[in-house]
Amino acid sequence: MACRIERETWQTLSQAYAFFGSSLLKPMTQTATVGLDPAFWEEFPTFESPEASRAAAACANCARRMLSSASDAGEDPAVRCSVEFTRLFVGPPRPAAAPWETMHRQSAGESRAGFGAATFEMRALLRDAGLVLSNENHQYEDHLGIELLYLSELCRRLAENAEASHEDEEAVCSFVEGHPLAWVESLHEGVRAAARDGYFDCLLALCRAVLAWHAETVRSRS
Numbered sequence: 001m002a003c004r005i006e007r008e009t010w011q012t013l014s015q016a017y018a019f020f021g022s023s024l025l026k027p028m029t030q031t032a033t034v035g036l037d038p039a040f041w042e043e044f045p046t047f048e049s050p051e052a053s054r055a056a057a058a059c060a061n062c063a064r065r066m067l068s069s070a071s072d073a074g075e076d077p078a079v080r081c082s083v084e085f086t087r088l089f090v091g092p093p094r095p096a097a098a099p100w101e102t103m104h105r106q107s108a109g110e111s112r113a114g115f116g117a118a119t120f121e122m123r124a125l126l127r128d129a130g131l132v133l134s135n136e137n138h139q140y141e142d143h144l145g146i147e148l149l150y151l152s153e154l155c156r157r158l159a160e161n162a163e164a165s166h167e168d169e170e171a172v173c174s175f176v177e178g179h180p181l182a183w184v185e186s187l188h189e190g191v192r193a194a195a196r197d198g199y200f201d202c203l204l205a206l207c208r209a210v211l212a213w214h215a216e217t218v219r220s221r222s
Helices: 007-025 038-042 050-073 077-089 117-128 144-160 166-178 180-194 199-220
Strands: none
Touching: 007 144, 007 199, 038 050, 050 077, 050 199, 077 180, 077 199, 117 144, 144 166, 144 180, 166 180, 166 199, 180 199
16 A cells, blocks of 8 residues: 655655754754744745744744854854754763764663664664764764655655555654654753753754644554
8 A cells, every 4th residue: 555645745854854863963064054044934834734844944944043143243243053963962061962862762771881782773773774884973873864865765765666555654653652752852852951042952842843743644544
């Protein structure tokens, strides 16, 4: 049986997840600066989700604030955003909001340092999908950015597979629910505590809304 989400929507989801993932892996000074353009967020796909629409509007307002405040201070807004990225996800001395699933989903007795079960699970999923991680920053495989890029690839494959079935769609949904959606709220809370109303507070609110829409849409059409 064919997928319940149209192939065009799978392609749009792939692009959205790719943007989120890339934004969480490198500072803006090393990637595109489109996130500072309010028009980008006004056109960002929200899949008719009220929560995603509100989050995208918040992203647009955040971009306007950042452009205005950086201009008043004579600063580069991309540099300002990159400083926020570093404080939140890199440190020193440590990230204000650890971007690895292991740190948000510990089992009893599991170490708070290094990688855990989620890292091994993601490593196996990447291998089984035939994906080789170009890991310039030596990130653990359960980094949210890597999980989202993996999800982007799964969605791309569904979009391009005319023979994709309900079972293929369910497998992707299971990954959404079992990995990024299961802990993105915890990460978002950490980001909000450290940089409320900042760029990544708004970005993660939108990312969570899209993930939730994705899972709910597949399950509601089962």
